[in-house]
Structure formats: structure tokens, C-alpha cells
Amino acid sequence: xxxxxxxxxxxxHDDHAPTREDDDLxxxxxxxxxxxxxxxxxxxxxxxxxxxxxxxxxxxxxxxHQAARMxxxxxxxxxxxxxxxxxxxAAAAELGIEATEAALVTIExxxxxxNMVVCTLCSCYPRSLLGEPPAFYVSKAYxxxxxxxxxxxxxxxxxxxxxxxxxxxxxxxxxxxYVIMPMRPAGTEGLSEDELAALITRDSVVGCALPxxxx
Amino acid sequence: MVDKLVTDIGxxxxxxxxxxxxxxxxxEKQMIAAFNLLQVKGVVVTDEFRRTVEEMxxxxxxxxxxxxxxxDGMIRLLIEKGVVDADAFDKRAQEILAAGTRDHx
Numbered sequence: 001x002x003x004x005x006x007x008x009x010x011x012x013h014d015d016h017a018p019t020r021e022d023d024d025l026x027x028x029x030x031x032x033x034x035x036x037x038x039x040x041x042x043x044x045x046x047x048x049x050x051x052x053x054x055x056x057x058x059x060x061x062x063x064x065h066q067a068a069r070m071x072x073x074x075x076x077x078x079x080x081x082x083x084x085x086x087x088x089x090a091a092a093a094e095l096g097i098e099a100t101e102a103a104l105v106t107i108e109x110x111x112x113x114x115n116m117v118v119c120t121l122c123s124c125y126p127r128s129l130l131g132e133p134p135a136f137y138v139s140k141a142y143x144x145x146x147x148x149x150x151x152x153x154x155x156x157x158x159x160x161x162x163x164x165x166x167x168x169x170x171x172x173x174x175x176x177x178y179v180i181m182p183m184r185p186a187g188t189e190g191l192s193e194d195e196l197a198a199l200i201t202r203d204s205v206v207g208c209a210l211p212x213x214x215x
Numbered sequence: 216m217v218d219k220l221v222t223d224i225g226x227x228x229x230x231x232x233x234x235x236x237x238x239x240x241x242x243e244k245q246m247i248a249a250f251n252l253l254q255v256k257g258v259v260v261t262d263e264f265r266r267t268v269e270e271m272x273x274x275x276x277x278x279x280x281x282x283x284x285x286x287d288g289m290i291r292l293l294i295e296k297g298v299v300d301a302d303a304f305d306k307r308a309q310e311i312l313a314a315g316t317r318d319h320x
Contacts, residue, residue: 022240022241022242023317026315027315027316027317029312030242030282030283030286031240031242031317032308032311032312033286033290033308034242034245034246034286035242035308035311035317036304036307036308036311037249037286037289037290037293037299037304037308038246038249039307040299040300040303041249041293041299044298044299046253046256046258046298047249047252047253051252052245052248052249052252053248055248055249055251055252056245056248059244059248118225120224120225120226121220121222121223121225122222122268123281132239132244134236135233135235136232136234138281139232139233140224140229140277141229141231141232141233142232142233143224143225144224144225144226144228144229145228145229145232146225147225147226148225148226148227148228153232157232157234171225174261174262174265
């Protein structure tokens with residue numbers, strides 16, 4: 001499914017290129033092989049350079065991450081929270097966020113249970129909401145260990161979950177990806193929705209961190 | 216049929232989880248975009264790609280990276296489907312690597 005942005009993609013992108021060109025890096029064999037593949041795909045009319053540029057821009061839609069807006073709304077609006085837990089994609093659409101994942105499920109942390117997400121077989125991740133996955137998420141070490149010793153992995157991240165709290169690990173796949181809704185930190189009663197959103201880090205939505213606690 | 220797929224590493228012993236994040240390189244972003252376009256255009260489907268990764272030899276898989284596997288799987292699948300010619304691909308990749316520049320593509 002292609003997106004229907006309200007601006008066209010024919011203009012010069014230099015003023016807001018999605019990323020650096022890496023011109024300071026030496027060409028690696030991997031990049032050379034990709035460039036070879038890309039040039040053949042373009043020559044053969046499978047895709048155009050403009051389509052690749054437009055798609056790269058579309059792929060930036062999850063950055064900065066959009067889940068923060070949804071979770072902050074859920075924290076202040078119980079009805080929205082219920083809708084997000086029931087149908088995450090529809091709740092995203094309510095806030096103008098186009099989630100292209102096959103299915104998204106939101107799981108709520110509670111005082112009794114902390115949740116975290118892994119994709120043991122590959123690295124399935126809710127890119128529409130969170131952008132590209134962090135390095136740890138695609139690492140074999142995380143994929144291997146998260147399901148076996150989540151408490152220890154979390155400790156390596158500096159997150160101490162008390163033994164009295166269960167940890168549930170959810171294994172994503174291409175057809176079903178997860179979003180964790182952290183608990184709203186204490187002492188945030190007076191904060192606006194935007195201020196709350198700023199507390200919700202990417203890693204807290206994967207369950208590998210807790211939201212930021214204001215001072 | 217194998218007992219266990221090379222990708223099935225959940226629960227296996229492993230070392231420390233990398234704590235340092237790293238931004239995607241520009242070509243990696245381009246590659247993901249090209250991969251998405253191949254899906255959107257119906258040239259490849261996710262399960263076919265997954266199969267190409269699952270068929271990687273175990274020692275190759277063990278030493279591969281996320282982006283490296285994505286690239287290898289794409290190339291293999293597109294050659295298998297006849298979308299890309301294997302010889303033309305090898306020749307082009309060697310030319311680009313020898314030139315050592317991104318200028319001409």
C-alpha cells in the first residue's frame with residue numbers, strides 16, 4: 001500500500017534529506033552489492049529512484065516515535081485507552097497515524113506484571129509507530145536471551161523489576177506486532193498530554209525501559 | 216525437514232546485548248525502502264523472503280547481520296525469480312566495488 005501524502009515528492013530533497021549520505025565512509029562490499037542491485041532494478045523498470053526516495057521519506061513516519069502520543073492520550077483519556085487496547089490500529093488512525101502493520105496489539109503494564117517485546121525469529125517491530133528498531137532489538141543476543149532470562153536482560157539495561165512483579169515476554173512476528181503501554185509515573189498528575197508524551201521513551205514501548213520520571 | 220531452523224534462536228545462550236545504538240546507514244535505509252517497494256509492487260512477499268533467510272547455512276547465519284541478511288535474501292530471491300540476472304549482478308557489483316564510489320549510481 002502506498003501512502004497518499006499531501007505533498008508531492010518531485011521537489012529537491014536536499015533541504016530535508018532523510019539521513020546523511022555517509023560520504024565520509026568508505027564504500028563497503030555490502031553497500032556496493034546493494035547499489036548494484038538498485039541500479040539493475042531501476043534499469044529494468046521495477047522501481048524508480050523517485051519511488052525509493054519517497055518510500056524512504058515515508059519510512060521516517062515513525063520518527064520521532066508516534067506511540068508516545070497514543071500512550072499519553074491513553075493516560076489522560078480512559079475511553080481512548082480502552083479503544084487502544086481493543087484496536088491499536090484504529091486508535092492510531094484517530095490521531096492521524098497510519099499504521100501499516102498487519103496487526104498491532106497493545107499490552108498494558110500493571111503493578112503485577114511487566115511486559116517486554118522481542119522477535120526471536122527475525123526482528124519484527126512496529127515501525128509505523130516506533131521507527132526503525134534499535135541495534136539491541138535486531139541483535140542475536142537480545143533475540144536469544146529475552147525469552148530465557150528477561151529479568152537479567154532488563155538489569156543490563158539498568159531496569160530492575162522487583163521479584164514480586166511478573167515479567168511476560170511477547171514474541172512478535174510479521175503478522176502480529178506488539179506495543180507496550182507503560183504505567184503512568186507517579187507525580188505526573190499536573191502534566192499536559194505533550195509533557196506526558198515526552199516521558200515515554202521508545203525503549204519503554206518495547207518494555208526494555210520504564211518511562212522517564214519527572215524530577 | 217530440519218529439526219530446528221537457523222533463525223530459531225529464541226532461548227539459546229548468548230552474550231551481552233549491545234547497549235550502544237547505531238543509526239542506520241544511508242544505503243541501509245535505501246535498501247529497506249527498496250525492499251518495501253518490492254513488497255508493495257507484489258514482486259516479493261514476506262514469506263518468500265523469510266524462506267531465503269531460513270535456507271542460509273547455519274555458520275553463515277551465525278556470522279551474518281540483520282542488514283546483511285536482508286540484502287542477501289533480496290538478491291537471492293530476485294535472481295531466483297529471474298527479476299535480476301546473476302551474471303549481470305555480479306559484474307555490476309564488482310564494477311562498483313572496484314570504482315569505490317557511489318557517484319555513478
